[in-house]
Amino acid sequence: MIKVCAELAPEIAGRLSRTHGWRVTRVGTRVRNPLLGMPDAWEQQVLSEFAERAGKGEAFPGMTRSELVTEPGGQYYRFMKAIAVQPQCLLCHGPSDQISDEIRTVLKNQYPFDAATGYKAGELRGAVSIKQLIPDRTR
Numbered sequence: 001m002i003k004v005c006a007e008l009a010p011e012i013a014g015r016l017s018r019t020h021g022w023r024v025t026r027v028g029t030r031v032r033n034p035l036l037g038m039p040d041a042w043e044q045q046v047l048s049e050f051a052e053r054a055g056k057g058e059a060f061p062g063m064t065r066s067e068l069v070t071e072p073g074g075q076y077y078r079f080m081k082a083i084a085v086q087p088q089c090l091l092c093h094g095p096s097d098q099i100s101d102e103i104r105t106v107l108k109n110q111y112p113f114d115a116a117t118g119y120k121a122g123e124l125r126g127a128v129s130i131k132q133l134i135p136d137r138t139r
């Protein structure tokens with residue numbers, strides 16, 4: 001199970017990134033792996049916006065946001081899709097006193113900066129985030 005979240009998801013993201021030239025990542029509202037899961041400024045802003053939209057009654061499944069963003073390196077298409085906490089995620093992302101000793105030990109050893117616990121089912125866990133460079137046709 002830890003392998004699905006720890007290896008399969010980053011592996012799929014990495015493959016999509018290589019074959020399409022997109023940067024595909026999974027970011028968290030709180031982060032277990034700061035190297036892969038930390039949102040940048042735009043992503044952080046969209047995560048707060050997702051939480052706000054949920055507060056107004058919109059459901060997380062199907063909640064997305066896209067925007068054309070100009071950065072010093074060029075113009076990018078950016079897209080995010082909300083990820084909600086499911087009951088089965090609590091095994092590893094729930095309140096730490098509810099995580100089994102075995103999993104707690106693995107997490108403590110492998111993720112010394114883990115902040116991705118204490119979630120409740122139905123909360124916003126994070127988002128899938130895609131960033132694609134738009135070719136500059138004027139060059």
Ligand code: HEC
Binds near residue numbers: 006031033037083084
């Ligand atoms: C068996 C343990 C386990 C379960 C169950 C689990 N995760 Fe994770 N999750 C992890 C680990 C370990 C990582 C760190 C992965 C890495 O190294 O990038 C992680 C990372 C993440 C991240 C990336 C952001 C971060 O914190 O680094 C998201 C988003 C995420 N999980 C969502 C979920 C969701 C949604 C579910 C339920 C559908 C879920 N996880 C179930 C162990 C788990």
